[in-house]
Amino acid sequence: MIETQVRDTLADVRAQVPVPVLDEVALAARVRGARRVRRGRRAVGAVLVAAVLAAAAAPGATLLPAGSRAPGPAAPVPAPLPASTPVTRAALVLEGQLTVLLPDESSYAPGLPAAAVLGSGPAGVVALTPSGRVAVSRLAATGQPGPLRALTDGHVRDAVLDANGEVLTFVDDGGDVHQRLVGSRADVGASGLHLAADERLLAGDLGRVVVVRGAAATLRTPTGIVPLPTSGAAAVSAQLRGDVVAVRVPGATELVTAAGSRLRAVAALSPDGRRLAVATGTGSWAFVDVATGGGAALDGVPSGARAIAMTWQDPDHVLVVGTDRHRPGNHVLLDCSVTRRACTERFDDPTGTLELARR
Amino acid sequence: MTEHEIGFGEFVAARWSALYRTAYLLTADHHDAEDLLQGALARTCVRWSSIRDHRAADGYVRRAMVRQMIRQWPARRRELATDALPDSLPASSTRLGGGPPREDDLELRADRLVLWAEIRRLPPRMRATLVLRYLEDLSEEATARELGVSVGSVKSQTHHALRRLRAALPDLVPHVQEKP
Numbered sequence: 435m436i437e438t439q440v441r442d443t444l445a446d447v448r449a450q451v452p453v454p455v456l457d458e459v460a461l462a463a464r465v466r467g468a469r470r471v472r473r474g475r476r477a478v479g480a481v482l483v484a485a486v487l488a489a490a491a492a493p494g495a496t497l498l499p500a501g502s503r504a505p506g507p508a509a510p511v512p513a514p515l516p517a518s519t520p521v522t523r524a525a526l527v528l529e530g531q532l533t534v535l536l537p538d539e540s541s542y543a544p545g546l547p548a549a550a551v552l553g554s555g556p557a558g559v560v561a562l563t564p565s566g567r568v569a570v571s572r573l574a575a576t577g578q579p580g581p582l583r584a585l586t587d588g589h590v591r592d593a594v595l596d597a598n599g600e601v602l603t604f605v606d607d608g609g610d611v612h613q614r615l616v617g618s619r620a621d622v623g624a625s626g627l628h629l630a631a632d633e634r635l636l637a638g639d640l641g642r643v644v645v646v647r648g649a650a651a652t653l654r655t656p657t658g659i660v661p662l663p664t665s666g667a668a669a670v671s672a673q674l675r676g677d678v679v680a681v682r683v684p685g686a687t688e689l690v691t692a693a694g695s696r697l698r699a700v701a702a703l704s705p706d707g708r709r710l711a712v713a714t715g716t717g718s719w720a721f722v723d724v725a726t727g728g729g730a731a732l733d734g735v736p737s738g739a740r741a742i743a744m745t746w747q748d749p750d751h752v753l754v755v756g757t758d759r760h761r762p763g764n765h766v767l768l769d770c771s772v773t774r775r776a777c778t779e780r781f782d783d784p785t786g787t788l789e790l791a792r793r
Numbered sequence: 794m795t796e797h798e799i800g801f802g803e804f805v806a807a808r809w810s811a812l813y814r815t816a817y818l819l820t821a822d823h824h825d826a827e828d829l830l831q832g833a834l835a836r837t838c839v840r841w842s843s844i845r846d847h848r849a850a851d852g853y854v855r856r857a858m859v860r861q862m863i864r865q866w867p868a869r870r871r872e873l874a875t876d877a878l879p880d881s882l883p884a885s886s887t888r889l890g891g892g893p894p895r896e897d898d899l900e901l902r903a904d905r906l907v908l909w910a911e912i913r914r915l916p917p918r919m920r921a922t923l924v925l926r927y928l929e930d931l932s933e934e935a936t937a938r939e940l941g942v943s944v945g946s947v948k949s950q951t952h953h954a955l956r957r958l959r960a961a962l963p964d965l966v967p968h969v970q971e972k973p
Binding site: 436437439440441442443444445446447448449453454456457458460461464465467468470556733734760776778779 | 805806809813814815817818823828831832833834835836838839840842843845851904905908909923924928940955958959
């Protein structure tokens with residue numbers, strides 16, 4: 435058998451090869467060279483991402499109705515780096531239960547059933563229960579979730595949390611839109627908004643909601659309706675941050691700026707709407723300054739990773755759930771930092787059920 | 794978090810010899826082997842913090858070597874066996890119990906030297922496929938991942954490599970049955 439002879443020959447040669455002494459000076463020089471190359475590649479990656487955004491961002495009419503919000507920045511001004519923060523707790527749904535992952539990679543899963551986590555805010559973790567109610571769980575100082583306390587009286591059709599985790603927007607079974615502060619069971623005034631049976635609520639903050647009907651997404655306020663110029667694919671979810679809306683459609687995210695431009699990627703806006711976390715299908719992950727288009731590529735992304743969804747924890751950290759072709763069937767949770775310009779893996783979920791908060 | 798995080802220097806000190814031997818089998822040249830390994834180690838060093846399991850960093854370095862060798866291949870000279878062959882192959886691998894080599898031991902060692910000479914003449918991608926499949930004992934799927942090619946390509950490379958070796962060495966004696 436030639437295969438056996440090849441195997442034996444290779445094994446014999448390997449055993450016989452004289453091994454030179456490690457040249458530490460040469461290796462140190464190679465390491466310095468590799469670092470220079472890597473820095474260069476990161477810079478090129480940032481330029482490419484910036485070019486994508488810059489190509490998509492052209493001056494045009496404002497998206498928002500007059501008087502509803504201040505217009506976008508008149509001149510590109512780089513967003514200042516946020517203050518560096520430590521890794522924070524992450525509220526997730528794992529195997530149908532509310533789970534809080536702690537910075538030391540331990541977790542609490544006290545058996546609270548949850549269909550989805552809408553987000554976290556000062557009042558705790560807001561979740562949608564399997565029975566279709568919205569409830570909040572206050573976290574103890576240790577991060578342990580307390581019991582779920584209902585925020586809505588009955589079943590809701592849709593519910594979303596704003597960027598800061600403070601304003602809950604939900605649609606009751608009759609189609610009326612309610613907005614209330616998390617922790618309160620009284621609406622913040624009357625929204626005056628009503629959704630038809632075939633309309634879905636995708637995002638909302640105080641006084642504004644993003645709604646989808648079929649393939650048409652709109653931004654609604656008590657004073658008007660603004661069509662969002664997406665590509666026509668049915669929207670799955672949306673983020674409303676400042677003067678930018680990110681609409682997620684199957685396989686892509688459409689970023690709608692004041693000019694109605696789009697960006698094909700998995701992306702998430704920072705809580706202030708000034709920075710975009712972008713994960714392209716080619717494995718290039720970056721933070722992009724929405725105002726200037728300046729980008730910063732990220733280190734630490736596994737070579738086989740593909741982002742599914744992402745959500746910001748605070749202005750410094752964004753959580754990304756993705757797949758890894760080297761770990762088929764698993765979901766991997768990465769924590770990416772603006773200030774560190776790097777991602778670290780926080781959780782490897784072999785069940786493939788890990789989902790992020792929707793906010 | 795492991796109890797004892799392995800540092801890069803510690804890893805290199807422990808694995809240099811084994812990785813060098815693999816590099817030599819991939820390149821069939823001492824100078825190229827050292828160059829290939831140094832480059833792969835340098836790239837591993839700058840990514841050390843993002844490698845999840847440092848105890849399994851061998852695989853990372855090996856993949857870096859294989860990929861780099863394949864990338865370099867089109868630009869490199871056609872492989873010629875100019876490097877010195879290992880002086881001899883270890884008798885212990887062919888003769889249990891030691892003692893002076895018997896005639897069939899010498900014949901076996903000669904066959905392996907000839908076979909190695911032919912393996913060295915294979916294109917790098919074919920040689921890498923043989924090393925990964927038969928020495929590292931990787932499956933076809935794992936070999937494909939290491940090389941960054943399809944499983945079909947691994948099958949094809951293996952088939953053609955073995956056919957070349959059979960054609961070059963039609964008189965190679967099957968020694969498998971002769972082992973005590």
